[in-house]
Amino acid sequence: MNKVIREFLDSHPKLDYIQRVIRYYRNSEFREDVLAWHDNPGIIKIDSYGNKNSDIIIYYIEIDNPKSGFFAVYKNLLEHLVFADRYNMIPLVKFPSGWLYSDDIREDSNPFEEYFIQYSNLSIDDVFVSQNVVKACYYHKNLVNDGENNGTYYVDTDEKLKILGNINSKYIKLIPRIEEEINEQVKSIINEKKVLGVHIRGTDYKKMFNGHPTYITPDEYALEVNKAFDSGLYEAIFLATDDSSVIEKFSELYGEKLLFYKDVSRSDGEVSVSMINQNSKNSKHMLGVEVIRDMVTLSHCNGIIGNLSMVCTCAQIAKYGRNEVYDTKVILSKGLNQNNNQLTSFEKSLS
Secondary structure (H helix, E strand, O other): OOHHHHHHHHOOHHHHHHHHHHHHOOOHHHHHHHHHOOOOOOOOOOEOOOOEOOOOOEEEEEOOOOOOOHHHHHHHHHHHHHHHHHOOOEEEEEOOOOOOOOOOOOOOOOOHHHHEOOOOOOOHHHHOOEOOEEEOOHHHHHHHHOOOHHHOOOOOOHHHHHHHHHHHHHHOOEOHHHHHHHHHHHHHHHOOOOEEEEEEOOHHHHHOOOOOEOOOOHHHHHHHHHHHHHOOOOOEEEEEEOEHHHHHHHHHHHHHHEEOOOOOOOEOOOOOHHHHHHOOOOOHHHHHHHHHHHHHHHHHOOEEEEEOOHHHHHHHHHHHHOOOOOOEEEEEOOOEOOOOOOHHHHHHHHO
16 A cells, blocks of 8 residues: 555545455454454453553543443443453542532533542543553443343343342442441441331332333332231341432331431422422532442341342442342332433423
8 A cells, every 4th residue: 555545545544444344354363353442351452641650551430421320330430440450550540520429510620530439540631641540331330231231221140140240349438427327327227126228219210211210109119018017037127218208108108217318408399309400509429428328228228128229239248248148129110211211301391
């Protein structure tokens, strides 16, 4: 190939790609590499931004959806950390600027560090002066998802949850101030009782958005709670919910047996608390602390009744990470909604 053509193709990468496919499509190794590129987590691209930290490989995890729920982002992070752990890379994590759970509106903010400690002494700035950097890609998560995400985004096998539990206990460390406050409050509310944890997702789940779990009513939860209590295993119920009407319902049903945090932002409508909070003066950071506290408390309960939600999933992960199991575990599911009711359209109507 002469110099003029090569220079032309270098300045037109899409055309260069097409001509390479045409030239090498009969080459089986070339075909396999191209087809595997966005599915095979074993394909690793290492970038270099400088000469520092030449003795390590940094795995840069940048999660960029500012409207994702707290534990959707958290679980996404854990799945990437499986990849970093497998290949002995040093993870550096950045959560999305302008996140629903951050009061910091700066474009270069890192909400991850509002809640958690980086695994190493390195900072995000070190990424862009280091010699060996691998940027997290969605297909890296196939290492733990087996390329199929175990059927759906919301459904995970116990085997996968145990893997994520080990990763969680190894890599995730809360800021000491937050950890101490939450541990004290968990100890106070459980108070050595045998507690059944119940997580009920209300608010926007009632809107039945396409691809999201079908809403399960408080009465349907109550049937399972009654069965668990009839076993004689439990003295109290800890209720974690974003829906104030559920608090009222369960207070009527269970009276003094019901435990819940009173200083929590909740709603009785069909808009998620995080979206309501986005347009208020309330602290978005405190909303994050509250949902972490709910998850941690659920993980310390003796049994759990929940649904297909990330809070419930991450409570199970945290439980496995401490090598503990629930005496009772009931995950209610009616499957996922299949309709034309799109969450993104609803979010636009609120902005």
